[in-house]
Each structure stands twice: as structure tokens, then as C-alpha cells.
Amino acid sequence: MQYKDDVGNLSEKNKKSNPFLSxxxxxIKLFVTDIDGTLTNGNxxxxxxxxxxxxxxxxGYGGKLLLEKGVAVAVLSGRKDGSSVARVKDLGWDIVGLGVDDKLKILSSYLKEKKINFSQVVYLGDDLNDLECIQSSGLGCCVADSQALLKKESDFILxxxxxxxxxxxxxxxxxxxx
Structure with a gap:
């Protein structure tokens, strides 16, 4: 099945482009996302x-669509709690790490284990603890309400x-x- 969708208005920085065109x-083999402030509103x-x-x-359904296309989905978060664990397990996504301080170190180990290069990773974050992963990934993205430095350093702002x-x-x- 061919998948096409109108993604609506993109941020001004993106000039209504699609980062995957570049x-x-x-x-791409893997999408990695933070949880708090990315999959949630941060509250x-x-x-x-x-x-x-x-x-x-x-x-969650977006993750299902990726898995159906053979693209892995995983989370990497600075916080560990029951709500996050339950949601990730419910979705069938991998956990790179929860309650992690050095996200880049943990992600590097995970990628080595899975034999995936950083160039094959799309990373989505929202705060400073995501910065190194965003800078290292093939495509580093942030949500619209991310911290200013992340917006500056990301390849794409949603x-x-x-x-x-x-x-x-x-x-x-x-x-x-x-």
C-alpha cells in the first residue's frame, strides 16, 4: 500500500520541506525518541x-506503521517510571534506556549491539539531554516546543x-x- 498524507503546516525554519528528501x-533503520516532552506534553x-x-x-500508531515497514522504534529517556514502561511495552517498542543521564553513551552501545550506524537513525528530542544524540544521528529532530538550543542544532523542527x-x-x- 502506498502511504501518502498531508502533514499540514511545517515550521518557518523548515520552509514547508520534508527532511527526508535531503x-x-x-x-533509515531506526527511529529513537525521548518520552517526556516528546511523546508526552512534559507534564x-x-x-x-x-x-x-x-x-x-x-x-503510537505511527510507531506501528514504522514497524510494518521494517523500521525499528525505540525510546531513550532521562526518566524511568511505570507509565513510560507500560506505554512502551504496550506499543512493542524497544527500550534503549530509561533513567539515563548520558544518552549518547547508551545509544552508542545499543547501536553497536544492533549493528546500526548513527547515519541510519532518526532521533526525536525536546531538551538539552537530547542534544548530543540529535547532533550524532542521521536526522536529528525536535518538537515545536523544544528548548531554543535544540531548535538551533536540530536538522528539522516539527x-x-x-x-x-x-x-x-x-x-x-x-x-x-x-
Whole structure:
């Protein structure tokens, strides 16, 4: 099935382009995303000892579309909590690391184990702890409400904010280039 979608308005920096047009999209083997502020809006809700988060179902379905195309999906987060673990397991995505301080080190080890090069990785983040992974990946992207330095250093800024379907927007752009 041919996949085409109208991804709507992109940020001004992107000039309504598709970042996958400037790389060999067929070379991409893995999408890695942060969780808090990327798959969620970054808000944490405490109910006693538990943390609750809101995830966007469109992002989850985007991951399913990638898996159907043979592209792996994984998460790498500075926070570890039950909500994140449950969501990732529900989606069938890999966990590169949760509760991680040095994301680049953990991602490098994961890629070596999986025999994937950084050039074959799309990385999506929102804050400074994602910066090195964004700079090292084949395509480093950030959500619309990312920190200013990430916006400056990213290859592409999505038009959607974290938790509002930004991951799905990125997936749609990718699938439109296959």
C-alpha cells in the first residue's frame, strides 16, 4: 500500500520541506525518541507514589506503521517510571534506556549491539539531554516546543508540540518519501 498524507503546516525554519528528501530515507533503520516532552506534553501528574502521563494515540500508531515497514522504534529517556514502561511495552517498542543521564553513551552501545550506524537513525528530542544524540544521528529532530538550543542544532523542527502528535508527524514525513 502506498502511504501518502498531508502533514499540514511545517515550521518557518523548515520552509514547508520534508527532511527526508535531503537524505536516503530507505537507509533509515531506526527511529529513537525521548518520552517526556516528546511523546508526552512534559507534564507529570502525581497520585500518591505513582506518576501519570498523557500519551497521544497517533504517535503510537505511527510507531506501528514504522514497524510494518521494517523500521525499528525505540525510546531513550532521562526518566524511568511505570507509565513510560507500560506505554512502551504496550506499543512493542524497544527500550534503549530509561533513567539515563548520558544518552549518547547508551545509544552508542545499543547501536553497536544492533549493528546500526548513527547515519541510519532518526532521533526525536525536546531538551538539552537530547542534544548530543540529535547532533550524532542521521536526522536529528525536535518538537515545536523544544528548548531554543535544540531548535538551533536540530536538522528539522516539527510543527507539533510534544504530546500532540509530533512523533506521528515525523513518521508521516518519512513514509511519504518511501
Amino acid at each position: 537524505i536516503d530515507a530507505s537507509n 507529570l501528574y502525581y497520585t500518591g507514589l505513582e506518576i501519570m502521563k498523557q500519551f497521544n494515540v497517533h504517535d 510543527s507539533k508540540r510534544g504530546g500532540e502528535g509530533a512523533f506521528r508527524e515525523l513518521v508521516d514525513l518519512f513514509l511519504n518519501c518511501l
